[in-house]
Amino acid sequence: MQSARIRSAAxxxxxxxxxxxxxxxxxxxxxxxxxxxxxxxxxxTVANCKAYSVREPVSGRExxxxxxxTAGGLAGWGETRSISAVKVARAAAILRGRQATEFGPLHVxxxxxxxxxxxxxxxxxxxxxxxxxxxPVYQVLGGPTRxxxxxxxxxxxSDDASLQAALKRAYAAGFRAFMIPAVEPxxxxxxxxxxxxxxxxxxxxxxxxxxxxxFAIDCRAGLSAGDAASLSDAVERLxxxxxxxxxxxxxxxxxxxxxxxxxxxxxxxxxxTRGSVFQDLLREDVIDVFRPDLASNSVVQIxxxxxxxETNYIAVAPYHDGxxxxxxxxxxxxxxxPNFFAQQAxxxxxxxxxxFRAELAGSDLESASNGYFTLPAAPxxxxxxxxxxxxxxxx
Numbered sequence: 001m002q003s004a005r006i007r008s009a010a011x012x013x014x015x016x017x018x019x020x021x022x023x024x025x026x027x028x029x030x031x032x033x034x035x036x037x038x039x040x041x042x043x044x045t046v047a048n049c050k051a052y053s054v055r056e057p058v059s060g061r062e063x064x065x066x067x068x069x070t071a072g073g074l075a076g077w078g079e080t081r082s083i084s085a086v087k088v089a090r091a092a093a094i095l096r097g098r099q100a101t102e103f104g105p106l107h108v109x110x111x112x113x114x115x116x117x118x119x120x121x122x123x124x125x126x127x128x129x130x131x132x133x134x135x136p137v138y139q140v141l142g143g144p145t146r147x148x149x150x151x152x153x154x155x156x157x158s159d160d161a162s163l164q165a166a167l168k169r170a171y172a173a174g175f176r177a178f179m180i181p182a183v184e185p186x187x188x189x190x191x192x193x194x195x196x197x198x199x200x201x202x203x204x205x206x207x208x209x210x211x212x213x214x215f216a217i218d219c220r221a222g223l224s225a226g227d228a229a230s231l232s233d234a235v236e237r238l239x240x241x242x243x244x245x246x247x248x249x250x251x252x253x254x255x256x257x258x259x260x261x262x263x264x265x266x267x268x269x270x271x272x273t274r275g276s277v278f279q280d281l282l283r284e285d286v287i288d289v290f291r292p293d294l295a296s297n298s299v300v301q302i303x304x305x306x307x308x309x310e311t312n313y314i315a316v317a318p319y320h321d322g323x324x325x326x327x328x329x330x331x332x333x334x335x336x337x338p339n340f341f342a343q344q345a346x347x348x349x350x351x352x353x354x355x356f357r358a359e360l361a362g363s364d365l366e367s368a369s370n371g372y373f374t375l376p377a378a379p380x381x382x383x384x385x386x387x388x389x390x391x392x393x394x395x
Contacts, residue, residue, distance in 0.1 A: 043072030043132050046095040049121070051083040051394040054323060056357070058350035063322040065390065066120035068095065068128065076100070076127030077383055078120030079325035080295045085394050090114040091121060100128040107300050122298035123329040123381065130380035137381055138335035141303070148372040149334040150342040152177040152216065154321065156349060160201055167205055170347045176371030177214040177241065179344055180205060182231065188224040195234045202238050214241050216267065221245040225254035232264040242267040242289045249277070252284045259286040267291045270319040278305055282312050289341060293319045294326055299333045306337045315341035324361035328381045335375050343373060360389045
């Protein structure tokens with residue numbers, strides 16, 4: 001009985017300490033919102049936003065960074081694929097004078113008035129809120145639900161030899177899960193030659209990587225339902241993590257047949273930006289891994305999708321093919337989701353491109369260790385943006 005009382009007292013002490021810590025972190029946020037004298041008044045009030053184009057030196061991979069500035073001198077960063085001057089102007093008109101804590105309703109307004117910029121703006125606003133709270137974004141969102149995030153590297157190559165080289169680089173960089181492109185069929189419903197080539201590719205890469213490696217196969221929504229079914233059968237015994245976007249979402253009856261008659265998991269979602277489309281997949285029970293595109297949606301939008309997914313036992317593995325600022329947002333998202341599975345990230349072929357990404361946003365951000373990313377620990381998104389590497393301002 002006495003030991004039970006001791007345990008209960010210790011548990012109560014831990015809870016009180018956790019509450020006190022959370023109150024201390026929220027104090028600057030509440031003060032900033034209230035405008036109290038001597039507080040961080042203005043730290044949350046948006047004053048301006050700017051956008052910059054970024055291009056990696058060797059691969060030419062392009063993405064755009066959005067910088068939102070507050071009246072108190074803070075700056076938050078977000079990323080998307082591209083931003084036009086017109087969209088920056090529209091976003092600035094909506095954001096000026098608003099509070100960064102309004103990231104939820106502002107997402108809806110930006111998506112309606114300036115579509116394509118809402119994901120970057122949402123990340124930047126969350127970055128500001130985290131800085132004011134002196135806490136990582138995932139703690140602002142109620143996390144962490146984990147202390148590391150499983151990493152999956154995108155392997156790029158036009159043939160099996162180049163994929164083997166990419167696998168070797170990514171494995172040496174600490175990745176243990178890999179997204180590989182499917183061999184493209186010569187024509188729709190191309191039959192056994194297509195199936196055999198894909199089975200051979202996956203078997204050889206698995207053999208080269210060893211028993212601790214996992215693979216997902218990216219079909220880029222380019223297969224017919226028949227080829228997708230044949231491929232699912234062929235790789236079943238090699239246990240891929242999932243088939244990614246095996247075919248277009250235009251015939252749910254055909255996809256349902258593939259999903260219900262085979263055991264290879266299916267991943268969909270990179271083209272989905274509306275909840276109604278995702279709900280159709282859930283109703284038909286055809287999806288095992290949800291793959292929302294981070295650049296097309298946003299942290300707050302994907303969290304809404306993830307809630308739907310969780311109630312249907314669906315894992316979430318966001319799609320990401322951009323830059324390191326997007327990776328940072330993805331890691332904070334991962335740490336806030338109970339049903340997170342893995343985070344995809346590009347692994348450039350060129351050493352110069354890899355150094356560029358590390359110098360742009362922080363050397364440790366995209367480093368993997370034994371198959372996992374470490375969560376950022378600094379306030380906000382935890383970025384250290386080297387503005388000398390930014391391209392021209394979008395204007």
